[in-house]
Amino acid sequence: MDSSTSLETHHDTHHRAAAHEEHKLGWWRTYIFSTDHKMIGIQYGLCGLIFLFFGFSLMMLMRWQLAFPGQALPVIGNALGHLFGPGSMPDGKMTPEFYNSLGAMHGTIMIFLGIVPVAFAAFGNFVVPLQIGAPDMTFPKINAASFWAFGVGGVIMLTSFFVPGGAAKGGWTSYAPLSVVADTGPTFHPFWNGQTLWLFGFVFLITSSLLGAINFITTIIQLRAKGLTWMRLPFFVWTQFVTAFLLVLAFPPLEAAIIMQIMDRVAATSFFMPTGMIVNGAPLHISGGGSPLLWQHLFWFLGHPEVYVLILPAMGITAEILANNSRKPLWGYKSLVFSVLVLGFLSFIVWAHHMWLTGMGSTVSAFFQTTTLLISIPSVIILSAFFISLWGGSIRFNVPMLFATAFLPMFGIGGLTGIPLAFNSADLYLHDTYYVIAHFHYIVAPGTIFALFAGIYYWFPKATGRMMNEFWGKVHFWPSLICMNVIFLPMFLQGMLGMHRRWYDGGQGWNVAGETVWGQTGFQWNTWISSAAWIMGLAQIPFIINFFWSIRHGKKAKENPWDATTLEWTAPSPPPHGNFLSAPVAYRGPYEYSLPGRDVDFTMQSEPIQPTEHVRRTEPEPEPVHA
Amino acid sequence: MEIPYTVNTRPDTGLWNAKVGIWLFLASEVMLFGGLFSAYIFLRLDAEPGMWPHGLLNVPVGTMNTAILIASSVTVVLAWASLKMRRFWAYWWYMLITILCGITFLTVKLVYEWPQKFDHFGAFIKQEALEKYEPYLGNHHLEEKGLAPRREITGHLHNKAALSDPNIKEYDIALDPVNADPTNPANDRPHFLYQPSTDKIAKIEKEDVEYASMFEPRHSAYFASYFTITGLHGLHVLGGVIVFTYFWLPIGSKLYKRNPEHLANRVEVVGLFWHFVDLVWIFVFPLFYLL
Ligand code: HEM
Ligand SMILES: [Cu+2]
Numbered sequence: 001m002d003s004s005t006s007l008e009t010h011h012d013t014h015h016r017a018a019a020h021e022e023h024k025l026g027w028w029r030t031y032i033f034s035t036d037h038k039m040i041g042i043q044y045g046l047c048g049l050i051f052l053f054f055g056f057s058l059m060m061l062m063r064w065q066l067a068f069p070g071q072a073l074p075v076i077g078n079a080l081g082h083l084f085g086p087g088s089m090p091d092g093k094m095t096p097e098f099y100n101s102l103g104a105m106h107g108t109i110m111i112f113l114g115i116v117p118v119a120f121a122a123f124g125n126f127v128v129p130l131q132i133g134a135p136d137m138t139f140p141k142i143n144a145a146s147f148w149a150f151g152v153g154g155v156i157m158l159t160s161f162f163v164p165g166g167a168a169k170g171g172w173t174s175y176a177p178l179s180v181v182a183d184t185g186p187t188f189h190p191f192w193n194g195q196t197l198w199l200f201g202f203v204f205l206i207t208s209s210l211l212g213a214i215n216f217i218t219t220i221i222q223l224r225a226k227g228l229t230w231m232r233l234p235f236f237v238w239t240q241f242v243t244a245f246l247l248v249l250a251f252p253p254l255e256a257a258i259i260m261q262i263m264d265r266v267a268a269t270s271f272f273m274p275t276g277m278i279v280n281g282a283p284l285h286i287s288g289g290g291s292p293l294l295w296q297h298l299f300w301f302l303g304h305p306e307v308y309v310l311i312l313p314a315m316g317i318t319a320e321i322l323a324n325n326s327r328k329p330l331w332g333y334k335s336l337v338f339s340v341l342v343l344g345f346l347s348f349i350v351w352a353h354h355m356w357l358t359g360m361g362s363t364v365s366a367f368f369q370t371t372t373l374l375i376s377i378p379s380v381i382i383l384s385a386f387f388i389s390l391w392g393g394s395i396r397f398n399v400p401m402l403f404a405t406a407f408l409p410m411f412g413i414g415g416l417t418g419i420p421l422a423f424n425s426a427d428l429y430l431h432d433t434y435y436v437i438a439h440f441h442y443i444v445a446p447g448t449i450f451a452l453f454a455g456i457y458y459w460f461p462k463a464t465g466r467m468m469n470e471f472w473g474k475v476h477f478w479p480s481l482i483c484m485n486v487i488f489l490p491m492f493l494q495g496m497l498g499m500h501r502r503w504y505d506g507g508q509g510w511n512v513a514g515e516t517v518w519g520q521t522g523f524q525w526n527t528w529i530s531s532a533a534w535i536m537g538l539a540q541i542p543f544i545i546n547f548f549w550s551i552r553h554g555k556k557a558k559e560n561p562w563d564a565t566t567l568e569w570t571a572p573s574p575p576p577h578g579n580f581l582s583a584p585v586a587y588r589g590p591y592e593y594s595l596p597g598r599d600v601d602f603t604m605q606s607e608p609i610q611p612t613e614h615v616r617r618t619e620p621e622p623e624p625v626h627a
Numbered sequence: 628m629e630i631p632y633t634v635n636t637r638p639d640t641g642l643w644n645a646k647v648g649i650w651l652f653l654a655s656e657v658m659l660f661g662g663l664f665s666a667y668i669f670l671r672l673d674a675e676p677g678m679w680p681h682g683l684l685n686v687p688v689g690t691m692n693t694a695i696l697i698a699s700s701v702t703v704v705l706a707w708a709s710l711k712m713r714r715f716w717a718y719w720w721y722m723l724i725t726i727l728c729g730i731t732f733l734t735v736k737l738v739y740e741w742p743q744k745f746d747h748f749g750a751f752i753k754q755e756a757l758e759k760y761e762p763y764l765g766n767h768h769l770e771e772k773g774l775a776p777r778r779e780i781t782g783h784l785h786n787k788a789a790l791s792d793p794n795i796k797e798y799d800i801a802l803d804p805v806n807a808d809p810t811n812p813a814n815d816r817p818h819f820l821y822q823p824s825t826d827k828i829a830k831i832e833k834e835d836v837e838y839a840s841m842f843e844p845r846h847s848a849y850f851a852s853y854f855t856i857t858g859l860h861g862l863h864v865l866g867g868v869i870v871f872t873y874f875w876l877p878i879g880s881k882l883y884k885r886n887p888e889h890l891a892n893r894v895e896v897v898g899l900f901w902h903f904v905d906l907v908w909i910f911v912f913p914l915f916y917l918l
Contacts, residue, residue, distance in 0.1 A: 136630055138644040210655055218647040221640055222632050248655045256662030260855060267844045269851035271666065275675075287751075287838045289678060289848040294669045298662055 035140035036577055040147050041126030042463060045456075048117035051154065052449070053540070055109035058102045060537055063530035065094045066506035084161060096504045100169035101194065103502065105157070107172025108198070111310065112205050113154050115444065118452050119313035120247070121150070121212050124240045127459060128216060130568030130575060131234050133225025133584035138218045146211035153204030160197035164189060168198035171502070173303065176272030176295040180264045181279050191266070199262045206255045213247035216240055225567065228586040231337070232605065234566045235330060235590070238337050239316030242344040243309050250305035250348070257298035264290075271295075293358060300351035308347045310444055311411070312340065314451035315382055318404045321454050322386055324564045325401035326393025327601050329591040332385040339378035339385075346375040356427045365424045372422040379415050383408065399473030400562075403454035406481055407447055414442030417492065432502070435495025438488045446484040453477075453543070460547075461561045465573045466554030472546040476539060483536035490525045497522040563602045566590050570606050634889045649896045653903050656863075660907050663856050667914060670848040677776040678751075680849050681918075682805075682817020683842070688740060689916040692732050693908060696864075699728030700905045703871075703898045710891040715883055722875045722894075725901075729868040736861055744842040744850070748784035750798055751847075756835035763802065763829055765809025774815060780806050780831060783824040784841070789833070798831045798839065853915050860911060863904045870897050 034040060061080070064073050070093060073080070077092020088098040125143070129136060137143045160167040165188050170179035174195075183193040190196075220241050224233070233241075260271040268286060272295045275288030323330045330336065352360060352368040360368075386408055395401065417439045420426040430436060453476070460468050497515055499507045499522050507523040515521065560569040571580050584606050592603040597612070632643050640647075671679055706721035752760050757778070761767065764777045784790070785799040805814045807825040833839075840846045844854040873879040874894060882890045 134630075138630060138632075139648060140630070142648075210652075214648050214651045214655070217651055218644055221647055222637055222642065222644050223630070248651055249658050252655045252657075252659035253662030253665075256659055256666065259859065260663075260666060260851075263844060263851060263855055267851075267854075269844045269855075270848060271670070271851055271855075285838075287840070287845060287847050287851075289670065289674060290851075291669055291673055294666055297669075298666070301662075 033144065035136075035144045037125045037129050037137045037140070037143060038463070038575060038579075040143050041122050041124070043147055044117045044125060044150070045122030047151070047154065048114055048122055051109050052114035052118065055106050055114055056537065058106040058109070060533055061094070062099060062102045062106065063526075063533045065099055065504070067526040067530035069505040069508045084166065085164075088166060097169060098166060099504050100171075100502075101161070101167040104168045104171050104174075104198075105161070108157065108168070110444075111172060111306070112202075113150075113157065115310050115448055115452075116209065117150060119317075119448060120209075120240070120243055120309060121146070123236075123313060123317065123452075123455055123459075124212070124216055124244075126463060127455075127568060128237055128240050129219060129223065130462070130571055130579060131237055131566050132220060132223060132228055133567045133580065133586065134219060134223035135578045135580070137215050138222055139215050142211050143215050146208045146215065149204045149208035149211065153201045153208060156197055156201035156204065160194045160201070163192045163194060163197065166194055168194040170195060170198075173299055174198070174261070174295075175299075176261065176264070176290075176292045177274070177277060179295075180261065180272055181277075181284070184265070196262070196265050199258050199265070202258050203255065203262075206251045206258070209247045209251055213244035213251075216244040217248070220244075225583065226585045228567070228605075231334070232586055232589050234316075235319040235333065235336055235340075236313075236316035238340055239312040239319075242340050243312045246305040246309050246312075246344055246347065250302045250309075253298050254302035257295055261295070293355075296355050296358065297351070300354045301348075303354060304351040305344075305347045307440065307443075308343060310448050312343070314407065314411075314448040315340070315386075317451045317455040317458070318386065318407045320564075320566070321400045321404040321458050322389050323591045323593065324458075324562050325396045325398065325404070326390050327396070327593045328389060328393040329589075329593055330385070331389040331391075332381075333589070333591070335381055336385050339381045343375065343378045343382075346371060346378070350375055353422060353427075356424045357431055369422060369424055373419070376415065376419060376422070383412055383415070398457075399468070399470055399477060400454045400458035402474070402477045403450045403457065406477070407451045407454065410442055410446035410450065410484070414439060414444075414447055417442065430495060432500060433495035434491040434499045434501055437501050438491035438495060441488050441491070445488065446481065450480075450484075453480075456547070458562070459568075460550065460554075461557030462568060462571075462573050462575070464551050464554070465557055466550050466552075467557050467561060468550045468554055469546050472542045476543040476546065479539035480536055483532045483539060486532035487529050487536065490522075490529055493517065494522040494525060499523075560604075563600070565592055565602050565604050567605050570604060634886060634892060643892060645892060645896045649899050653899065656903060660856075660859075660910075663852070663859070664910065664914070667852045667856070670852060674848060677778045678847070680749075680779065680847065683744075683747075683781075683849075684853075684916045685740065685743070685821040686819050686916050687821065688735060689912055692735050693912050695728050695732050695735075696905050696908050699725045699732075700902050702728065703894070703901050707891060707894045707898050710883075710887060710894055713887055715880075718894075719875065719880070722871060726868055726871050726875060729864050729871070733861060733864055733868070736857065741854075746783075747781065747842040748798070748800060748839070749779050749781040749842060749846060750800070750831050750839035751779050751837040752831075753835055753837045759835060760831070763806040763809060765814075768810040769815070772815065777805075777809070778837075780829065782806060782829070785828065790840070796833055798833065798836070800829050800831060801825065802827045802829050856911060857915070860904065860907050863900075863907070867897065867901045867904055871901075 030036075031039065034043070061073070064071075072092035073089065073094070074092070077089055081089035081092060084098065087095055088101075089095070094102075125137070157167075165183055168174070168179075168183070170182050179195055183195040184190075220233075220237060260269075263269040264271050264273060270286045270288050270290040272292050273284070273286050273288060273290040274292060277284045277286065277288065319330055319336070350368060350371045352364065353372045356365065390405070397405075417435070421430060421436065421439060457468050457473055460466070494507070495501075498510075503509075506526045557573055559571070559573055561573075562569070567584050567586065568575075570584055586605045587608045588603065588605055590605060592605070594601045595603050595613075630644075631637070633645070634643060636643050702721045702724045706718050706725060709715075709717035709721060752764070757764060757766060757776075760780060763780050766776045769776055780800065780802070782800040782802040785801060786795060789795040789798050801824045803824050804818075804822045806829070807827040808814060831839075842850055844851045874890065874897070880890065882893070
């Protein structure tokens with residue numbers, strides 16, 4: 001483990017130190033092979049956003065097939081057929097195999113190449129060291145290695161679209177034995193096929209997450225600024241801390257499973273292949289003796305903590321922005337911290353709630369039903385604390401705040417609709433329907449992704465020294481909010497009508513029980529849902545333009561444009577290499593807004609306690625003194 | 628600003644950075660091997676009676692490799708202690724021994740143990756044909772004694788072409804002692820010492836065979852987990868050896884002149900990793916060789 005990297009000391013206290021540094025390191029070292037946590041964070045962020053849009057585009061294609069099954073996709077259909085090769089979209093009509101590839105890769109890309117890189121790696125890298133007053137991550141070279149492992153994993157995943165037979169088709173969960181027999185046979189290359197590449201890509205993505213997570217935890221333990229005790233950490237840092245632990249402990253068992261699946265595919269072992277498998281009418285020539293359930297257990301042992309990896313950083317971002325824009329301390333800081341720790345712990349013992357249909361027996365399922373219900377308690381505490389934080393605040397509805405407040409009800413809907421799934425008996429019906437899709441998308445899409453947008457608008461001035469445009473931010477926000485709900489709300493009903501989550505024809509063949517609601521069947525709603533998805537795609541254009549335009553032309557931002565309190569706002573915008581002009585010291589808690597007896601309504605963590613001050617909000621109130 | 632606590636300890640945590648890092652890394656490694664070992668348990672519990680083999684590995688060789696790894700764990704501590712006492716040449720020698728131990732371990736695995744397995748053959752007999760091969764299996768005898776049945780006939784495959792040529796209808800095997808003399812009570816339990824194949828030849832018709840292959844990963848759940856886990860463990864040994872070699876060669880050990888404490892810290896960190904690799908082997912050895 002290399003920890004020798006040191007940063008040059010700055011002799012010039014000039015704000016132009018950054019420019020000076022670029023000059024010294026050269027373009028490649030500054031922008032591409034950087035070891036500076038800020039640049040790595042930005043790299044992760046840009047790549048992650050591009051992957052998010054790419055993954056979303058895959059879904060926009062699928063939505064055509066779901067709304068108009070079997071019809072040729074107009075305008076771009078033929079071109080896509082040429083791009084993705086024969087077997088994808090002949091004459092612009094999507095084949096079932098290609099549909100499966102799109103679905104599997106949508107899930108994989110959104111989660112592992114989109115949300116995790118942006119929510120964890122990008123925000124964590126950029127913001128955490130600044131918030132804890134550190135000059136960089138503890139292991140800058142390992143940090144860069146993490147980014148490059150991610151890059152390799154991403155390239156492998158993208159390449160897999162263009163090998164014969166196309167990308168992986170087994171869903172983001174890659175259930176064996178299907179995933180072991182998929183993409184094998186005479187028309188496939190033994191190595192260069194979608195599923196095998198998916199597995200190898202994953203090995204790199206897991207490596208990347210591990211390196212990043214270890215770095216984050218070490219940094220938070222070791223590099224907190226003087227005076228920044230654990231209970232003075234911004235809530236965002238806590239969420240990243242717990243997230244990193246989830247990654248360190250949950251990813252390796254999946255890596256073990258991936259290695260075993262690679263062995264099954266490449267070395268013909270039978271880890272996940274039971275004895276007596278018949279495929280296409282012929283018995284498979286394998287030794288057998290394996291267990292498909294083993295894959296499910298190992299997958300969900302990662303899979304469930306992973307969903308908290310997707311949500312915790314979003315909660316952290318929301319917390320920062322809510323406190324800042326309600327001009328009030330976060331309500332119940334301590335209960336928030338303990339809730340997030342309990343969430344992290346519990347998330348390791350609920351995984352089998354994804355496997356109710358495997359017939360695990362009533363004792364085991366009673367255990368997992370109980371833990372699953374328990375885990376909703378800390379989630380509810382966190383959400384309630386956020387709502388209460390708004391109470392009585394003088395709220396500023398700027399763009400970050402719009403996205404952050406929208407997060408609350410959206411996450412609420414997603415979380416509450418998880419509760420029926422937590423009951424074995426209800427889930428037997430709902431499992432693998434669009435209801436589940438709606439449940440987790442409410443959490444991840446209008447939940448996490450909105451929090452990510454909030455964070456981008458909020459920390460953009462810190463990264464670039466310029467503000468993003470408020471008006472275009474609102475043009476981005478409102479259509480996105482409406483479309484999100486038009487897309488996902490009907491899916492609950494579709495699921496309850498019995499629509500299976502992986503149907504290729506969108507339920508047309510079955511016409512979703514033929515029941516009509518408002519004169520339409522569940523199948524017919526697909527048209528509405530798909531149109532909303534495409535409109536939402538358009539609604540991202542203002543964001544993209546705003547983002548790139550503002551880098552050069554946005555309104556100039558000073559160090560602390562939001563009148564915020566945490567340490568990152570004491571560094572110059574953008575912070576130079578090494579971050580702070582002098583080592584920061586924290587004297588107080590993270591959310592000292594509207595302290596009485598001050599001329600401004602915020603008091604930064606770096607401001608020493610005044611002798612006349614009595615109340616410190618985030619620490620226990622002193623006992624009243626009796627004369 | 629420089630990154631603090633790369634060499635010195637942070638007062639309130641009492642740790643330097645890389646030490647925190649390596650413990651976290653080891654935690655993740657515990658989960659990685661934990662995942663593999665739990666797969667081993669899962670598969671073994673699921674195995675039908677007689678399908679989990681015993682006594683196929685060479686215990687004395689495995690014991691020797693265990694001893695070599697444990698010895699190297701001691702020498703790496705001595706290397707670190709020598710650095711702490713600023714005795715560079717003692718460090719140099721201890722490190723050299725550690726590296727050689729690691730290389731010996733890998734050589735034994737890759738040059739002797741694995742190839743020996745790849746050269747061995749086993750055929751699982753179909754349920755309905757078990758009676759036909761009773762002279763090689765001795766299941767009546769085992770049943771009397773209340774022992775698990777045998778499903779597999781193992782030995783040295785004489786007509787290797789049979790593996791790939793569908794026109795060859797049978798396997799010619801020089802039987803292992805168990806199958807050569809299946810009712811001998813001495814063969815009821817696995818042998819501790821390695822026993823070569825006998826010169827008794829058996830012909831096994833392919834028709835009667837459920838599944839047959841050399842002792843490769845694909846052969847059975849047992850060999851799948853054996854090769855996967857020892858392979859991954861071997862990669863860890865290799866990684867350790869490479870890093871040690873770097874610190875032992877002038878390119879890595881020149882740090883000693885600049886900051887001996889820093890080199891000591893680095894050796895300590897990799898040493899911790901090395902102990903972990905050792906520990907994994909302490910689990911591998913009984914699980915695959917003895918139980
Ligand atoms: C708050 C309490 C929550 C409960 C009780 C809950 C419960 C469940 C259950 C039981 C399932 C399995 C449904 C099935 O497959 O039949 C499920 C699926 C899922 N949940 Fe949740 N959940 C909760 C929160 C979350 C959160 C915070 C996330 C974060 C993003 C999340 C993401 C997911 C995902 C991605 C799936 C689907 C996985 C798949 O099958 O592809 N859930 N949830
Ligand atoms: Cu779950």
